[in-house]
Amino acid sequence: MLIDGKQISKNIMEELSSEIKTITSKLGRAPYLSIILIGNNPASEVYVREKLKACKYVGIFGNLTRFDSSASEEEIESDIKKKNDNKDVDGILLQLPLPDHLDSEKLIEFIDPNKDVDGLTTENIGLLVSGNPRFVPATPLGIIELINRMGVELKGRNVVIVGRSKIVGRPLSIIMSGKGANSNATVTLCHSWTSNLIDFTSQADVLIVSTGSANTINGSMIKKGAIVIDVGINKIEDQTKKSGYRLVGDVDFDSAKTKASMITPVPGGVGPMTIAMLMKNVSLSTQL
């Protein structure tokens, strides 16, 4: 069965629209998301545009502050602090990656943890580990929401996560092995140093793949009946397409779907969920 992230995210966006109407009439203003974009990385331009479009759709005021790619750390710091102090700004998002001369970890720490809708400040990561999450990064949150809405129960199941990034695999492993709602799974976190990856993936009831490489996983590595969540999105050459390429995930979809009981497509799986969950975090930020 296909896990239709596009449709599920649409449902969430509808729910959010109505939630945000209520918040707006209560606050006397729309929730305010401030996005900071430094330079003009083409992928970042696309993501920012999509985020602003989603804001508009659900009734969030999305504001974009642009800096030249040569902007100094002090300029960004001062802009973030101004937004921290501005009571009308609910959420602040620093679009990553940053130009090489800027230290993203350092700059993220300047964001008020109560406005950190990406959930990347040390305080918010610490709260996640402590079992008192405030903002959870949008991609893990989206994956959990997909799993919830598909009626999958994680308690006691064998979950294998491939990829240990700070924004996907690591937080997901912490949440799913924790004691929160729909968690309590036995979680194995695999990564580039894992030997015999197939030994782990072939035992997984739920397999989540976020490596950033096409074909990390194929059908032969998947247990019959497993639930497969593909977080990747990779451009590969395809001369049959007008654009000259097509988008694929980290999982070889055609061989995997013959084994999986449920699987996310790419595109249209985790991707649209991420933006919807960012909107959910902005909605939450109005309450802090």
Added chain:
Amino acid sequence: MLIDGKQISKNIMEELSSEIKTITSKLGRAPYLSIILIGNNPASEVYVREKLKACKYVGIFGNLTRFDSSASEEEIESDIKKKNDNKDVDGILLQLPLPDHLDSEKLIEFIDPNKDVDGLTTENIGLLVSGNPRFVPATPLGIIELINRMGVELKGRNVVIVGRSKIVGRPLSIIMSGKGANSNATVTLCHSWTSNLIDFTSQADVLIVSTGSANTINGSMIKKGAIVIDVGINKIEDQTKKSGYRLVGDVDFDSAKTKASMITPVPGGVGPMTIAMLMKNVSLSTQL
């Protein structure tokens, strides 16, 4: 082979003694650990006594502040803040567990993260996850030190941790699956909801058990040649002993030792390491 935590911790205490001599002459005073004990839980009394003894041994000034078990949150908060502001106090340790009417999570947050030698504040946990650890809780730190000193390389190995507590299993799983020195292991975190625990433990190259129950693991659940680290310490009845009981770990030692290539005894394994690593954290705290 027995992993002799008692001997290894002695070596570390010797090293620390000399390190702390240098620090003392530099600072013009000894490093200062302030321990706060509320009430008189008998186990806590023993632990605090051992910590103070270790302080004395390595040349740390260990100071104990006692509160009645009926102490209010405000009293503790104000004492912690006074110690935060006292530049001569390097490390602050709130001995757990607290009496029921006190919220340990809330009180721990009052400790200045630069003096939080137990590594339990949200900021220090967040830093651990981010791969920039400041204070690591002493027990995980002790286990890693044991593994290092036994010359065991974790990279790419299958590590199974049984028990997901905030002070042992959870931080250890984060560290060992991370990118720091002697880490990069494939880590599975098992717990009370894990089904078929043996499926995981029997595949482990390194098996770490911290469940708080005697005999969670026996030899039949262990892979031949595995390295077994037993964090537990349980009193069980034994009429052959004068005290009427003896101390055992969470692993059935006699059956496990026939399968393991290396194993920690209880007592004399992880236990003495924990106190040595607390002293190491106090030493570190003088540098922050």
